[in-house]
Amino acid sequence: MVKSASNDKSARLAVGTMLSRQHAAERSIRQAVAGPIGEVASKADRKQKATAALILLLAAKKKVAAAAAASIFQQRQLAREAARNRLHAELKALGVEPARHQWVARARHQDDVEAADAAAASLASQWHVIATGALLGADEKGLEPGAVIRATRIPIAVRTKRTAETEVARAYSDEHREALRDLVEHDRGFRDGALADAIERHVVRQWSAMVDACERCWPLDGQQAEIDGSFPGGEVPGEVHPRCRCIEFLTTVSGASAVPIEVSKEVEDAAGASEGEHAIAMVDELGLENAWYDREGMRPESLAGERKRYEGLSAAEVEKTARTLPRPVRVHIEPDEKGKPLVILNDGRHRVTAAKEAGAKKILAKVVTYDQEGNVLHDVTAPVNIRAPRGSR
Numbered sequence: 001m002v003k004s005a006s007n008d009k010s011a012r013l014a015v016g017t018m019l020s021r022q023h024a025a026e027r028s029i030r031q032a033v034a035g036p037i038g039e040v041a042s043k044a045d046r047k048q049k050a051t052a053a054l055i056l057l058l059a060a061k062k063k064v065a066a067a068a069a070a071s072i073f074q075q076r077q078l079a080r081e082a083a084r085n086r087l088h089a090e091l092k093a094l095g096v097e098p099a100r101h102q103w104v105a106r107a108r109h110q111d112d113v114e115a116a117d118a119a120a121a122s123l124a125s126q127w128h129v130i131a132t133g134a135l136l137g138a139d140e141k142g143l144e145p146g147a148v149i150r151a152t153r154i155p156i157a158v159r160t161k162r163t164a165e166t167e168v169a170r171a172y173s174d175e176h177r178e179a180l181r182d183l184v185e186h187d188r189g190f191r192d193g194a195l196a197d198a199i200e201r202h203v204v205r206q207w208s209a210m211v212d213a214c215e216r217c218w219p220l221d222g223q224q225a226e227i228d229g230s231f232p233g234g235e236v237p238g239e240v241h242p243r244c245r246c247i248e249f250l251t252t253v254s255g256a257s258a259v260p261i262e263v264s265k266e267v268e269d270a271a272g273a274s275e276g277e278h279a280i281a282m283v284d285e286l287g288l289e290n291a292w293y294d295r296e297g298m299r300p301e302s303l304a305g306e307r308k309r310y311e312g313l314s315a316a317e318v319e320k321t322a323r324t325l326p327r328p329v330r331v332h333i334e335p336d337e338k339g340k341p342l343v344i345l346n347d348g349r350h351r352v353t354a355a356k357e358a359g360a361k362k363i364l365a366k367v368v369t370y371d372q373e374g375n376v377l378h379d380v381t382a383p384v385n386i387r388a389p390r391g392s393r
Contacts, residue, residue, distance in 0.1 A: 010093065011208040014086055014249040018172050021082050022245075025075035025164035030157055032071035033127065036063035037153055045146035050138035053145040057135070061128040069120035072163065076112040076171035083175035084372075090250040094203060096195065108178070109338055112171065119163050127156045162243050169238035169245055176248055177205065180227060190278065200227050205248045207231055217246050224251075279333055279367045280382050286343050287388030288352050288363065291331065293345035298353070306354035315359055322360035323383040325351065331384070333369040356386050 040060035044053035131152045138148045180199075187196040209221035217240050225231045225248075237246040283291070310318050329348025336342045345352065348365070355363045362383035369377045 010090055010249045010251065011206075011247075013089070014208065014247050015210070017082050017086050018079070018169060018245070018247055021075070021079050021172065022165050022168045025072075025079070025168045026161050028075055029068060029071045029123075029160045029164050032067040033064050033123070033156060033160060034153055036060055036067055037127070037149065037156070039063070041146040041149040043146075044149050045144070047145045050135045050143065050145040050148060053149070054132065054135055057128055057131050060131075061124050064127055065120045065124035067120075068123050068160075068163075069116045072119050072167050073112050073116035075164065076116060076167055077109075079168045079171040080108065080112075080175035080179075083172045084179050087176055087179055087250070088373075091199075091203075094250060094252060096199070108175070111174070115167065115170070119167055123156075123159055123163050126159050127152060130155050165243045165245060169243075169247070173236060173238035173247060180205075180250070184227060202253050203227065203250055204253050205229075205231075206251045207237055207246060207248055209246045213246065214241070216240055217244060220246065277380070279369050279378070280380060280384060282333065282341065283331055283343055283365065283367055284385040285388065287385050288329070288331070288345055288365070289356060289387055291343045291345040293349050295349075298350065302350045303353060306350045307357065310354065310358035310360075313358070318355075318358045318360050319362070322355040322358070322363045322386075325364045327351075328364040328366045328381055331365050331367045333367065335370075335372050339372075352386060360386060362386060 037060070040053075040056050040063075043056050044050075047053045047056075131149055134148045134152060135145060138145060184196040184199055187193060204224040204226060207220045207223045207225075209217045213221065220231060220235060220240075223231055231237070237248045238244050240246060309321060313321060329351050330346045332344040332346045333341050334344060348363075352363060363386055364381065365384045366379060366381045367384065368379040371377055
């Protein structure tokens with residue numbers, strides 16, 4: 001059934017999602033830097049003069065940067081996850097069912113590492129300047145060094161809020177844009193391209209600015225850009241300036257009600273078969289013996305029963321038996337926390353071990369591929385390699 005989506009509703013939901021993540025990020029970063037600040041304040045309590053505590057600030061600055069970087073990285077990754085979830089919802093509202101199409105979950109890990117390190121270094125430097133200035137004037141005011149350092153958590157909170165808003169908005173905007181491009185590229189590269197063509201013809205990205213937006217951002221509100229295009233002036237939502245809270249969301253070209261995608265069952269079946277073959281090839285390259293599974297606690301009675309299956313058989317008969325098991329082993333392909341596919345032997349470790357010992361090269365397996373939400377993308381049953389081909393690892 002074709003569905004329609006309201007621009008206003010999509011914008012409100014997108015804004016709400018990002019603001020929620022910004023608030024959570026602010027709390028996380030503030031708590032992260034409070035730890036090392038409290039630690040150096042405790043050490044400063046043992047100093048007679050505030051100026052004597054200055055040497056403690058250099059080591060503390062590094063700890064503040066490290067704690068902030070870890071928190072900022074985590075919050076950027078969570079912002080990306082939120083952006084992908086919103087993208088799924090927006091496409092679904094426009095008539096595209098994301099669960100029917102395989103998503104390429106790229107974590108963009110290194111991008112967030114570099115951004116987090118830079119933001120954290122800036123935040124730590126700002127705290128160091130605040131703390132140094134406060135200590136230099138503390139002695140003549142008769143203030144305790146530890147109390148002076150603890151008090152820096154108040155002005156640095158303003159800067160953690162700015163950092164949280166900036167980093168979350170940038171990660172959210174980047175992921176919303178790039179994940180959609182990943183989807184289009186994947187559909188064109190591994191499917192028939194019908195979804196990619198329909199999205200590029202009928203879906204656009206629309207800029208949404210806050211009601212209190214600045215004079216640079218407000219004129220961009222409502223502007224549209226193609227999936228692979230740019231907004232006016234090359235501006236990017238969330239990156240116009242620090243604390244920019246602009247976002248983008250998906251809508252249809254010229255107010256059309258939905259994306260007209262007609263995919264025949266034959267095309268879907270062919271696409272599913274193609275992706276199933278890709279999944280089998282992935283398992284074959286790895287070899288089931290190298291898949292993730294619990295290698296401890298094997299049950300002797302179960303293993304003995306599987307070994308009997310191959311007793312007295314010739315090499316050819318062993319191979320045929322393993323390839324035609326009455327109950328295939330079950331293999332899952334799931335994205336890990338970084339979006340990389342993880343091959344898991346979910347059921348059948350005793351069958352795989354017995355077949356390997358008997359000399360079988362392949363074993364019948366049902367390979368099921370999941371997305372990050374646990375939806376089944378496709379499954380296929382076929383013999384797969386027990387050992388990785390020589391030279392492939």
